Amino acid sequence: xxxxxxxxxxxxxxxxxxxxxxxxxxxxxxxxxxxxxxxxxxxxxxxxxxxxxxxxxxxxxxxxxxxxxxxxxxxxxxxxxxxxxxxxxxxxxxxxxxxxxxxxxxxxxxxxxxxxxxxxxxxxxxxxxxxxxxxxxxxxxxxxxxxxxxxxxxxxxxxxxxxxxxxxxxxxxxxxxxxxxxxxxxxxxxxxxxxxxxxxxxxxxxxxxxxxxxxxxxxxxxxxxxxxxxxxxxxxxxxxxxxxxxxxxxxxxxxxxxxxxxxxxxxxxxxxxxxxxxxxxxxxxxxxxxxxxxxxxxxxxxxxxxxxxxxxxxxxxxxxxxxxxxxxxxxxxxxxxxxxxxxxxxxxxxxxxxxxxxxxxxxxxxxxxxxxxxxxxxxxxxxxxxxxxxxxxxxxxxxxxxxxxxxxxxxxxxxxxxxxxxxxxxxxxxxxxxxxxxxxxxxxxxxxxxxxxxxxxxxxxxxxxx
Amino acid sequence: xxxxxxxxxxxxxxxxxxxxxxxxxxxxxxxxxxxxxxxxxxxxxxxxxxxxxxxxxxxxxxxxxxxxxxxxxxxxxxxxxxxxxxxxxxxxxxxxxxxxxxxxxxxxxxxxxxxxxxxxxxxxxxxxxxxxxxxxxxxxxxxxxxxxxxxxxxxxxxxxxxxxxxxxxxxxxxxxxxxxxxxxxxxxxxxxxxxxxxxxxxxxxxxxxxxxxxxxxxxxxxxxxxxxxxxxxxxxxxxxxxxxxxxxxxxxxxxxxxxxxxxxxxxxxxxxxxxxxxxxxxxxxxxxxxxxxxxxxxxxxxxxxxxxxxxxxxxxxxxxxxxxxxxxxxxxxxxxxxxxxxxxxxxxxxxxxxxxxxxxxxxxxxxxxxxxxxxxxxxxxxxxxxxxxxxxxxxxxxxxxxxxxxxxx
Ligand SMILES: Cc1cc2nc3c(=O)[nH]c(=O)nc-3n(C[C@H](O)[C@H](O)[C@@H](O)COP(=O)(O)OP(=O)(O)OC[C@H]3O[C@@H](n4cnc5c(N)ncnc54)[C@H](O)[C@@H]3O)c2cc1C
Ligand SMILES: Cc1cc2nc3c(=O)[nH]c(=O)nc-3n(C[C@H](O)[C@H](O)[C@H](O)COP(=O)(O)OP(=O)(O)OC[C@H]3O[C@@H](n4cnc5c(N)ncnc54)[C@H](O)[C@@H]3O)c2cc1C
Numbered sequence: 001x002x003x004x005x006x007x008x009x010x011x012x013x014x015x016x017x018x019x020x021x022x023x024x025x026x027x028x029x030x031x032x033x034x035x036x037x038x039x040x041x042x043x044x045x046x047x048x049x050x051x052x053x054x055x056x057x058x059x060x061x062x063x064x065x066x067x068x069x070x071x072x073x074x075x076x077x078x079x080x081x082x083x084x085x086x087x088x089x090x091x092x093x094x095x096x097x098x099x100x101x102x103x104x105x106x107x108x109x110x111x112x113x114x115x116x117x118x119x120x121x122x123x124x125x126x127x128x129x130x131x132x133x134x135x136x137x138x139x140x141x142x143x144x145x146x147x148x149x150x151x152x153x154x155x156x157x158x159x160x161x162x163x164x165x166x167x168x169x170x171x172x173x174x175x176x177x178x179x180x181x182x183x184x185x186x187x188x189x190x191x192x193x194x195x196x197x198x199x200x201x202x203x204x205x206x207x208x209x210x211x212x213x214x215x216x217x218x219x220x221x222x223x224x225x226x227x228x229x230x231x232x233x234x235x236x237x238x239x240x241x242x243x244x245x246x247x248x249x250x251x252x253x254x255x256x257x258x259x260x261x262x263x264x265x266x267x268x269x270x271x272x273x274x275x276x277x278x279x280x281x282x283x284x285x286x287x288x289x290x291x292x293x294x295x296x297x298x299x300x301x302x303x304x305x306x307x308x309x310x311x312x313x314x315x316x317x318x319x320x321x322x323x324x325x326x327x328x329x330x331x332x333x334x335x336x337x338x339x340x341x342x343x344x345x346x347x348x349x350x351x352x353x354x355x356x357x358x359x360x361x362x363x364x365x366x367x368x369x370x371x372x373x374x375x376x377x378x379x380x381x382x383x384x385x386x387x388x389x390x391x392x393x394x395x396x397x398x399x400x401x402x403x404x405x406x407x408x409x410x411x412x413x414x415x416x417x418x419x420x421x422x423x424x425x426x427x428x429x430x431x432x433x434x435x436x437x438x439x440x441x442x443x444x445x446x447x448x449x450x451x452x453x454x455x456x457x458x459x460x461x462x463x464x465x466x
Numbered sequence: 467x468x469x470x471x472x473x474x475x476x477x478x479x480x481x482x483x484x485x486x487x488x489x490x491x492x493x494x495x496x497x498x499x500x501x502x503x504x505x506x507x508x509x510x511x512x513x514x515x516x517x518x519x520x521x522x523x524x525x526x527x528x529x530x531x532x533x534x535x536x537x538x539x540x541x542x543x544x545x546x547x548x549x550x551x552x553x554x555x556x557x558x559x560x561x562x563x564x565x566x567x568x569x570x571x572x573x574x575x576x577x578x579x580x581x582x583x584x585x586x587x588x589x590x591x592x593x594x595x596x597x598x599x600x601x602x603x604x605x606x607x608x609x610x611x612x613x614x615x616x617x618x619x620x621x622x623x624x625x626x627x628x629x630x631x632x633x634x635x636x637x638x639x640x641x642x643x644x645x646x647x648x649x650x651x652x653x654x655x656x657x658x659x660x661x662x663x664x665x666x667x668x669x670x671x672x673x674x675x676x677x678x679x680x681x682x683x684x685x686x687x688x689x690x691x692x693x694x695x696x697x698x699x700x701x702x703x704x705x706x707x708x709x710x711x712x713x714x715x716x717x718x719x720x721x722x723x724x725x726x727x728x729x730x731x732x733x734x735x736x737x738x739x740x741x742x743x744x745x746x747x748x749x750x751x752x753x754x755x756x757x758x759x760x761x762x763x764x765x766x767x768x769x770x771x772x773x774x775x776x777x778x779x780x781x782x783x784x785x786x787x788x789x790x791x792x793x794x795x796x797x798x799x800x801x802x803x804x805x806x807x808x809x810x811x812x813x814x815x816x817x818x819x820x821x822x823x824x825x826x827x828x829x830x831x832x833x834x835x836x837x838x839x840x841x842x843x844x845x846x847x848x849x850x851x852x853x854x855x856x857x858x859x860x861x862x863x864x865x866x867x868x869x870x871x872x873x874x875x
Contacts, residue, residue, distance in 0.1 A: 179768040180847040182872040187628025235537035237649030336617040408619040431611035
């Protein structure tokens with residue numbers, strides 16, 4: 001046993017500290033990739049224990065990787081240099097609920113959907129809803145500034161975090177809030193993927209459950225025409241709560257598993273949600289239906305009841321899983337373009353996939369211009385793995401050329417760090433580096449993440465999971 | 467320190483574009499000079515004056531729209547563009563950006579972002595920081611650094627815009643900002659009522675449960691009346707609400723609101739429509755920082771919405787029965803504003819006492835007699851060490867507004 005692990009054990013005890021390889025294996029991967037085992041993992045019960053573990057790791061020169069549920073899609077929670085993994089599995093409580101002021105204080109290990117369930121009876125909800133919300137944690141969501149289907153109206157995680165408690169690289173605990181005078185440290189920490197501080201509490205903003213919600217489904221001949229409808233809806237000045245598109249491949253996979261009632265023979269399906277007063281929702285639906293029809297919608301219908309809404313959403317959010325059941329392996333790309341470029345970019349993605357002879361499925365947050373092409377491949381076939389890497393990079397370049405960016409919600413992590421320099425100049429990156437240098441001069445928090453290492457540029461790392 | 471004494475005039479530079487602005491900054495930094503970045507100058511009296519100021523860099527000429535496709539609901543513009551000019555551009559396409567800063571004809575995009583101004587509609591539409599999707603900043607060493615982009619969802623690298631918003635030009639100068647914008651609501655109504663001070667609590671209790679809430683809801687007390695109340699000798703507190711949305715939801719919101727007011731004993735409510743509503747709402751925002759009379763100081767304290775009425779009440783009575791304090795309680799955001807007038811000694815004592823009552827409170831407007839100095843920021847937060855380190859890293863020679871910010875940054 002190393003000095004590091006024995007010091008951890010001594011300070012925090014065997015209940016909190018894991019050092020056996022079989023216990024550490026679960027901390028070696030996330031939903032993107034797998035890497036080496038950490039030297040140790042801790043499962044602390046409070047911020048004090050987090051701070052203690054970090055102080056010891058730093059004194060021993062070991063890197064620190066915070067970890068939520070490990071559902072990240074860019075290798076963000078993977079301990080690429082070993083060291084210490086901090087799991088928040090035990091810090092998973094809702095600490096305070098203040099319905100009157102629409103806020104709650106939660107521990108980072110709380111599962112996103114469990115928060116929503118815990119507060120639903122009070123007429124409030126937590127808006128950011130990544131498709132992984134059944135398993136991903138609020139801390140991980142804050143780490144990646146997670147988005148979700150309802151970001152179109154409500155914004156992403158950063159718009160719903162009012163303050164944080166975090167532990168710095170020295171093991172000191174700090175509290176920050178949007179109400180503090182001075183620099184907005186809260187805003188900088190959200191989305192920093194564990195590279196600036198380890199978050200131990202989150203103050204979240206809650207919203208009032210709307211009076212009426214309506215979920216509608218339209219069928220289109222192809223993804224381009226569905227995308228044109230979405231561009232037209234946004235261009236007409238309507239901002240529904242969600243506008244999602246699934247192509248034929250995804251719709252069929254989803255229906256095979258969920259039987260939610262999506263039109264299976266359509267080339268593409270548009271899922272639209274409206275929320276507000278009864279009158280606004282009714283008027284909004286009429287307008288949306290008209291625009292959709294003007295853009296070639298083959299059918300339009302509204303869900304009849306809550307059960308049907310829930311089923312449609314469950315199927316949409318389970319799309320990646322449904323593909324996982326029919327494909328040997330798949331790789332989810334995440335990129336964003338200005339919304340008027342949607343039809344064009346969908347056309348390009350189709351061409352890129354065809355060039356590389358890869359089946360592609362598209363399921364995406366269309367209203368935000370946030371794309372998720374899913375490239376299907378077999379990882380035992382070297383040619384296919386190479387093709388996925390090449391196609392993934394081409395898709396990113398295409399999005400950048402259209403004024404877009406290389407990640408809308410999944411983050412940069414390990415996967416896209418070399419691609420960051422496709423978007424930002426050395427001066428842009430140096431400014432970000434300044435922030436890193438202040439919070440974490442030794443680059444001990446989540447090393448190898450977000451920032452390019454140097455020479456190698458513009459490649460997407462090999463996808464390894466399905 | 468906020469000081470009433472006039473400063474010796476620094477040289478003023480008006481760069482024509484981002485490159486020139488960055489070059490001016492680099493030249494100043496190389497010469498060891500201190501620089502203040504200025505937008506409309508509506509706020510220069512508010513943060514502490516910098517310890518040194520050899521040059522003022524005005525963003526006036528950086529006022530172009532760089533990119534605007536209304537169908538994308540995004541816009542990119544120069545930092546020196548005024549909020550009024552921006553609003554006009556957007557209005558031509560039925561869109562708006564709810565930044566809610568005072569004096570939009572003079573206030574600039576860069577100054578509003580740098581001041582971190584957050585207006586009364588933020589619970590409905592978000593803060594300036596939430597609407598900013600990308601920015602370019604000239605750093606003290608003369609480099610131009612971009613972050614974010616022109617897309618509405620973006621997690622590519624650190625969210626640097628958040629760091630610069632509210633930094634009062636101490637880390638860099640905004641040269642360009644990109645925003646997500648919103649479709650203009652089809653209907654808008656502004657409601658103004660006077661009420662008897664005794665019904666304050668009852669009002670507050672009824673109003674937070676409205677199914678169709680207003681986008682802004684303020685109780686103003688001691689401020690000049692927005693309509694003609696003062697002229698009629700009515701100095702009771704005023705409750706004002708702005709409703710925005712579809713015609714049907716606004717109508718319903720106003721109806722429910724009026725009946726809630728009625729139940730709390732408020733007899734009369736005046737309703738303004740459309741452009742009139744927008745103009746009077748802007749006047750309510752301006753009044754927060756507009757000078758009333760003579761020597762005065764206005765503080766802003768943040769807090770919980772549920773406590774705003776109570777905290778404003780505490781501020782109003784904090785200086786005793788003979789010293790009037792004008793207050794504004796924002797029932798949706800929790801902001802409390804308190805303004806006092808008086809001689810030098812009274813102002814210094816008043817600010818200290820109000821900070822005892824309200825906690826951390828920032829000065830947002832001041833007209834001080836010569837020689838009086840009052841710290842604009844009050845107690846620094848516990849993370850001041852990290853903030854100082856950020857300043858040292860971004861601006862190692864103290865070129866940008868040295869000493870004007872929180873904790874002497
Ligand atoms: C009398 C008055 C007092 C106010 N007090 C406050 C207050 O205390 N706090 C607050 O949050 N808001 C305050 N406001 C609101 C604020 O002035 C407005 O939000 C904003 O619109 C100012 O824009 P401006 O162009 O006039 O900025 P200016 O007054 O010119 O500058 C505001 C601040 O931002 C800096 N700055 C200006 N342009 C840039 C740029 N391009 N890049 C970087 N930094 C820049 C300046 O150095 C200064 O610190 C006040 C407004 C008024 C009229
Ligand atoms: C099927 C599926 C669907 C998905 N759908 C979406 C979606 O719709 N939208 C979306 O945005 N993402 C989505 N994701 C990606 C992923 O779920 C999100 O990135 C999520 O936010 C990760 O949460 P987690 O708890 O799993 O965090 P992890 O994967 O464990 O960690 C994510 C990052 O946050 C850091 N981190 C974790 N906890 C902390 C902490 N306490 N303090 C500081 N840093 C911390 C980690 O170091 C890492 O860099 C999906 C993933 C899957 C597998």
